[in-house]
Amino acid sequence: MARWQPDAPGRLATAALDLFEENGYENTTVIEIATRAGLTKSTFFRYFPDKREVLFDRGTVTDFLIEGITSAPPAAGPLDTVGNALDTLGRTFFTPDRREFSSRRQAVLNANTELREREALKRLDLTTSMTEALTRRGTPNLTARVAAQLGGLSWEIAFNQWIDTNNNEDFGPLAQQALTEVRTAGALH
Incomplete structure (x- = not known):
């Protein structure tokens, strides 16, 4: 079982930035951001209403x-x-x-x-x-x-x-x- 890691919003922002740089903003999905951060889509939406807000x-x-x-x-x-x-x-x-x-x-x-x-x-x-x-x-x-x-x-x-x-x-x-x-x-x- 994976150990819980703190700072979900920071991890999501870092994952989003990495993916936006790699694939472009338009080609990156919320699911990809959450997965890269080691979190779920529902966790993403707990902190951000959409992918525009993650940064x-x-x-x-x-x-x-x-x-x-x-x-x-x-x-x-x-x-x-x-x-x-x-x-x-x-x-x-x-x-x-x-x-x-x-x-x-x-x-x-x-x-x-x-x-x-x-x-x-x-x-x-x-x-x-x-x-x-x-x-x-x-x-x-x-x-x-x-x-x-x-x-x-x-x-x-x-x-x-x-x-x-x-x-x-x-x-x-x-x-x-x-x-x-x-x-x-x-x-x-």
């Missing part, structure tokens, strides 16, 4: 961003608060051990229109979540929206640098550098 961390990134906004010092301005959220993301999610997986995942997403569209929707949801968290801290709605959008742009810039396999810098410093550059660009008249 998207269900709420984890949102939770870390909200935690970072909530834990920012009370006197922090909106962009400093977003900076704290990006630091939290770098310490808790975009860690060195996830860089290779994230790079491979992005290559698969870039190769598939359906997955790129799904990623765009997820990023919109993240921006909305950051806006709502900033508003709960007392930031006026328009200011919260702008800060969240600039934070999302900074995150995207930093993420693209971080997944570059020739780059060894941690996500947090890259995100802070991107946020500084975005602030500077925003100050142009």
Whole structure:
């Protein structure tokens, strides 16, 4: 009898990524993903509603961003608060051990229109979540929206640098550098 192995969602994501790279997203089935992970189809659907979602961390990134906004010092301005959220993301999610997986995942997403569209929707949801968290801290709605959008742009810039396999810098410093550059660009008249 096989011994139970932990982290079914992680195993499913790894199996899906391997199969998407080998066979293409369109040519991979949920059954193949579950089998490669050593799990059943019903276990797959316990964690993910469909194969599009297997490469998207269900709420984890949102939770870390909200935690970072909530834990920012009370006197922090909106962009400093977003900076704290990006630091939290770098310490808790975009860690060195996830860089290779994230790079491979992005290559698969870039190769598939359906997955790129799904990623765009997820990023919109993240921006909305950051806006709502900033508003709960007392930031006026328009200011919260702008800060969240600039934070999302900074995150995207930093993420693209971080997944570059020739780059060894941690996500947090890259995100802070991107946020500084975005602030500077925003100050142009």
